[in-house]
Amino acid sequence: MTLPTLVTPTYQIKLPVSGIELGYRPFLVKEEKILMIASEAKDEQQILNALKTVIKNCIDVRLNLDDVPLVDVEYLFLQLRSKSVGETVELVKPFECSECGHKDNIKIKVDLSKVEVKQSDVETDIKLTDKVGIKMKYPTFSVSTVQGKDETERIFDILCKCVDSIYDENGVYAAKDYTTKELRDFLESLTQGQFQDLTEFFNSLPSLSHEVIIPCPKCGKEEKLILNNLYDFF
């Protein structure tokens, strides 16, 4: 006789930035194993790959995660986790009191169902001259795979991945039709001021947002801790 099949519940979610709607089920033991192996390896790339595999297994649509805004993927993963291992997670965070100077690692409890995405009204159309401009797009999951080298190189690689198109009075040039080298050469031809406008874009992107108030265990002064990316929730 075959063993009985277990039915897992499914949930619906609308991703806050892209508006994509999909259904998902909680992680099962097999997916928790994938995550555990990755987190024990402490290798960022391996953790990202594990996240990708787990999300793909649990959602009911075919979705190229590399095309989805990173913040949506982060949000989706937290919701998945809350339905899988429980809505409340316990985190240990370094704490420093601004009043009495008390320093310690503090245990906090975070309700994952309360985590929101802070939307942004950042301008995606960046005018470089009166005729030429760049249309930017939000970083997708693929930016998290941009590897090391030095910081400047990384920033350039991330910038290239976030260019949607370049335009002038003759037309629109979709970034996907050009090589990274061609995009980089274009970005390197900007003036300091134009480049500054471009990097401004990254300072006001939508992000995860959750505020925790921690009272100092010594003097009671309440400090605010803001969790705003996926790693903050581990």
Ligand SMILES: [Zn+2]
């Ligand atoms: Zn204190």
